[in-house]
Amino acid sequence: MSIKLIAIDIDGTLLTSNHQLTEEVKATLKKAEEKGVKIVLCTGRPLTGVQDLIAELDLYSENDYVITYNGALIQKTKSQEIISQVGLTHDDYIAIDGLARKLNVHFHTETEKFMYTSNRDISRYTVLESHLVDMPLKFRTPEEITPDLNIMKMMMVDDPEILDAAITKIPQEFYNKYTIVKSTPYFLEFLNKKVDKGAAVKQLAEQLGLEAREVMALGDNENDLPMIEYAGLGIAMGNATENIKNAASFITASNDAHGVAVAIEKFVLN
Secondary structure, X not given: OOOOEEEEOHHHHHOOOOOXXXXXXXXXXXXXXXXXXXXXXXXXXXXXXOHHHHHHOOOOOOOOEEEEHHHOEEEEOOOOOEEEEOOEOHHHHHHHHHHXXXXXXXXXXXXXXXXXXXXXXXXXXXXXXXXXXXXXXEEOOHHHOOOOOOEOEEEEEOOHHHHXXXXXXXXXXXXXXXXXXEEEOOEEEEEEOOOOHHXXXXXXXXXXXXXXXXXXXXXXXXXXXXHHHHOOEEEEXXXXXXXXXXXXXXXXXXXXXXXXXXXXXXHHHO
């Protein structure tokens, strides 16, 4: 099997638990690039939350790509030319914000430039997300969220036990209409039904003339499942959820033990 594209999740996969990129992983990715393998970061984060990593990994050539918002946006890293963008509507906002209020969980909305919350008692997880992805946070009432906003995704955020209890009460009609995926124990993400990481990696691979068997995907959480299932070689991190491990072709070391480097050394560089 000759791997020509490696799609890598960021949090819990590429980065350690302390959100660091190890020298071991960085060096291995460089070797894979030098071998002609395309490295594509594939994350739930917005572009603002990956630019430092793109720079550190030197993924700024004319033909480098990044997948953000769990697949809602595919673009070139250097020119930021958009390859694909699939967001949500103002009507979607009204419906999902209303559901969050009914379930009594915190909630925020992300566009390409800003995060918006209508919670006066702003969740610490919203603040965490804003800091992690370097995106300014604004308070707006639901009435102030206007139809002109280009919404990429929405998130219910709360303590895991509160969020898990709320998830059991989400009506099936929402699952029918949206892609709903847990990206961490305290984040539940709502996306356009056409959007997931697997669909985005597939679209990019096909645009580049590649088949699934030429793609490796590495991930740790539920939002990574579609790309793990799509890729010819799906790799679960040692710290991955059981669903990811069960779907994967191989389980590598954890993110704190350079698991990305271990997998690439084994399947790409040997």
